[in-house]
Amino acid sequence: MLTDSQDLQEQIRNGFGQSMPAEAKPTIHYGSMACGPQVIKDRSYIDLLKDKEHSLLAIDIESYGVALAASMCCMYSHPITHLVVNQRGA
Numbered sequence: 001m002l003t004d005s006q007d008l009q010e011q012i013r014n015g016f017g018q019s020m021p022a023e024a025k026p027t028i029h030y031g032s033m034a035c036g037p038q039v040i041k042d043r044s045y046i047d048l049l050k051d052k053e054h055s056l057l058a059i060d061i062e063s064y065g066v067a068l069a070a071s072m073c074c075m076y077s078h079p080i081t082h083l084v085v086n087q088r089g090a
Contacts (some may be wrong), residue, residue, distance in 0.1 A: 004074065031055035035064040060084070 008050040012026040032037050032055045040046060050056050063084040 029057055031057035033058045033060055033063065035060045035062075035067065035084070037061070037064050037068075 008028070009026045013020055013024075016050075032053050034049055034053070034056060036059070039061055046059065049059070066082055066084055070080045074080040
């Protein structure tokens with residue numbers, strides 16, 4: 001189970017791989033991320049997606065490639081489950 005505990009924030013800070021400013025506080029956002037094979041620029045389409053999925057936080061094209069590659073490599077005897085984590089810049 002994920003949590004926004006101080007312990008988890010410290011683990012993120014320690015495992016970041018480079019120094020973070022002391023005042024930087026990692027934030028975890030819980031919600032959905034849509035992905036697809038093309039860039040979405042049409043604001044009305046984005047609003048339509050958000051109306052259907054109220055927890056939508058992001059739309060991403062790169063994660064679609066990861067999911068597609070995982071599904072193409074997946075076999076019944078060796079299933080592949082993928083996880084995409086989106087790091088939002090400052």
